[in-house]
Structure formats: structure tokens, C-alpha cells
Amino acid sequence: MGHGDIDQLITMLARLPGLGPRSARRAALALLRQPESRMLPLAHLMERAATSVKTCTQCGNLDTVDPCHICTDTARDQGLICVVETVGDLWALERAGVHRGVYQVLGGTLSALAGLGPDDLNVRPLFERIEEGGVREVILALSATVEGATTAHWLQERLLPTGVSVTRVGHGVPMGGALDVLDDGTLAAALTARRSL
Amino acid sequence: MGHGDIDQLITMLARLPGLGPRSARRAALALLRQPESRMLPLAHLMERAATSVKTCTQCGNLDTVDPCHICTDTARDQGLICVVETVGDLWALERAGVHRGVYQVLGGTLSALAGLGPDDLNVRPLFERIEEGGVREVILALSATVEGATTAHWLQERLLPTGVSVTRVGHGVPMGGALDVLDDGTLAAALTARRSL
Numbered sequence: 001m002g003h004g005d006i007d008q009l010i011t012m013l014a015r016l017p018g019l020g021p022r023s024a025r026r027a028a029l030a031l032l033r034q035p036e037s038r039m040l041p042l043a044h045l046m047e048r049a050a051t052s053v054k055t056c057t058q059c060g061n062l063d064t065v066d067p068c069h070i071c072t073d074t075a076r077d078q079g080l081i082c083v084v085e086t087v088g089d090l091w092a093l094e095r096a097g098v099h100r101g102v103y104q105v106l107g108g109t110l111s112a113l114a115g116l117g118p119d120d121l122n123v124r125p126l127f128e129r130i131e132e133g134g135v136r137e138v139i140l141a142l143s144a145t146v147e148g149a150t151t152a153h154w155l156q157e158r159l160l161p162t163g164v165s166v167t168r169v170g171h172g173v174p175m176g177g178a179l180d181v182l183d184d185g186t187l188a189a190a191l192t193a194r195r196s197l
Numbered sequence: 198m199g200h201g202d203i204d205q206l207i208t209m210l211a212r213l214p215g216l217g218p219r220s221a222r223r224a225a226l227a228l229l230r231q232p233e234s235r236m237l238p239l240a241h242l243m244e245r246a247a248t249s250v251k252t253c254t255q256c257g258n259l260d261t262v263d264p265c266h267i268c269t270d271t272a273r274d275q276g277l278i279c280v281v282e283t284v285g286d287l288w289a290l291e292r293a294g295v296h297r298g299v300y301q302v303l304g305g306t307l308s309a310l311a312g313l314g315p316d317d318l319n320v321r322p323l324f325e326r327i328e329e330g331g332v333r334e335v336i337l338a339l340s341a342t343v344e345g346a347t348t349a350h351w352l353q354e355r356l357l358p359t360g361v362s363v364t365r366v367g368h369g370v371p372m373g374g375a376l377d378v379l380d381d382g383t384l385a386a387a388l389t390a391r392r393s394l
Contacts, residue, residue, distance in 0.1 A: 018220025023216060025285065029288075031213070043241075046237075050237045
């Protein structure tokens, strides 16, 4: 019954991160009030995005082109690779506009708890790019968590033999804090204060 | 460019009530990570709801059937009509499960500021139902705001000649508070403590 459609809409919206039952109801009501001008355009956009957006095989970014617009941007320093955990972290750095190089999105961190090992991280493309040459520096921009530190240490050891200079974001990243909650200034400071390992 | 699709998705989500730029980004990322299992189903549901959900010509509720499932529910007291401002208020009362009658959704309140007059309120169906007979009581469940009080007073005067008993929700509705932010207990108390005008 139609009533079910509305309940289902509220339920699905409430499952999204950042929304609770209350905000999901408010959002659903706003959409239902403007089905033509608001709900359908969003539905069609989501439908298009679901099929058009793919993961960049080089860096792990989300885009409708593969390789993504960042990897193919000749204006960016392809020799400077910033390693982040998630696409959300990449978005945060892009919003801050503090990184002139490219990225490598791991898709997570090493985590015994979550049972995530080296094979679960998207690192192969990084080492392939290094082998191809032209990579001068790898910046580790990982969260200041136990998992982030573990992952940084593991990557550092694997990168050592390549001779590429490895740095990590320094001051600015609060302990226990995730990268994508930081303001632009803090992200800029963290990148600027990066130090050699 | 595809990058634009993602930005547009975040922008449209951020425009929804209850979502800010941050929660919109988190929601968009969650959807983009599961295009098949999460984004497409939501898109299709919204597409279906946009076309299936309509406004009940009798009470103003949102449903895929017209008259809505509440208006056609023979188990409910069709002689007891609860007047609310918005569908959100109706939802709040239904969640509380404290009203055994039916509803009339005004779609707003009289407001000089918003330039909303009697003609902008969905009241004709209410008086038609009263003229048809069988309506014993009209409960005014409007927000305890200046607009709500003005609307209640205006409705009371228009209902007086019909001889129908008019009540309004009593204790429980905090001054300046909107109805749909109240907990079930408060809503129950407000309905129980309704008094004759």
C-alpha cells in the first residue's frame, strides 16, 4: 500500500549516515511536497550517478571518468602522491585546496579488529606508479588513529626500498581525529609541516 | 563532467531540511559506495513515490490512495476530526497513536507575515464533511504560536454556527513549540486534556 512507500522512503533516508529518524522524516516530507520539482530530479540524478560514477583504477577516487579528472590533470604534480584512507579524505583535501599533487585512496586502514590486511588496501597502483618512475614523494595523510599509524608504518617499510621520499602530514592532525573533519587551515598546516620519516 | 554529478548530488542533498553540507557529503559518499545496493533502490523508490503519492482530497494527508487509508478506515471514528497544520503533525499524532478519529490538514496557518489568508488553508473539505452530517467533534491540534492561535480562533468562529463541538488540545503543547517535535506522552496528554471552547 502507498502508505508503505512513504514509510520505506523515511526508513531508507534514516539509514544514511548523518540522518536520524527526525531529519529523515523532514527530508521525506520536503521531497513529497515537491514531487516534480524536487523528488524526481534527485531520483534521476541518483540514477545517473549510480551508473556513471566509477572508481578510478589508478588512485581509487570516485568519478565518472577513469582515470579520474585528478589523475589526468596535467596541471597537477604527478610526482607528488598523497595517500589517504577514504574518498571523503580526498574530498576534504580538495576542498582545502592545499594539495597540488595526486592521490592514492587506500579504501581503509590495516585493522586486526576489522580483519583488514594488506591485500584489502588499494596500494598496488601506488607501487606500479613508483616502478614506472617519476614519483618523487609520497605523503601519508592518514588519520591519527592506531590503525592509521599502523598503516603508515607498514607503508613506510614497503616504500623504503623504492628510494622514494616518504613524508607524513605533521602538526594539525589531532590525536584520534579523522582527517575529513578538519578545517582547511588545519589541513594546510598539516601538509606544510610534513616531515621526512 | 562526472565530477559535476557528485557535486550536484551533494548540493541537492544539502538542500534537504535536516541535512547540512557535512551530512550531505557523508550521505552522498555512502550512496556512491553502494550504487547498486543502495543508491539505485533509493532512486527507484523516490521515482515511484513521486508519481504514486498524492494529496488526499478529503483530509489533505499524503498517500498513494485518494481518499487516504485513514479517511477510509472504518475502524476509525469518522465523527471525530483532528485539525492539524501539516502532514508532519499528522505523522506525529499517528506515531503517538493517540487519535482514534480522522484528520483535516490545513497545510499551514493564517499568517499576515507569510501573506496566508483563509483561502490558502485547506478547510473546505472540513465544512463539507460537517454539512454532510455525522461529525460530532472537531479537535484543533494547532501549534501554540501566534499564527496557530489566530487560526484556531478563526476556525472556532467559523465552526460555531455548525453546532459541532469544537475542542483544542490542552496541556502539553509548550508555548512557541511546534506539534511534531513533541514526544508521544505529551501528545497523549494534550489530546486527553482537550477542553471545550
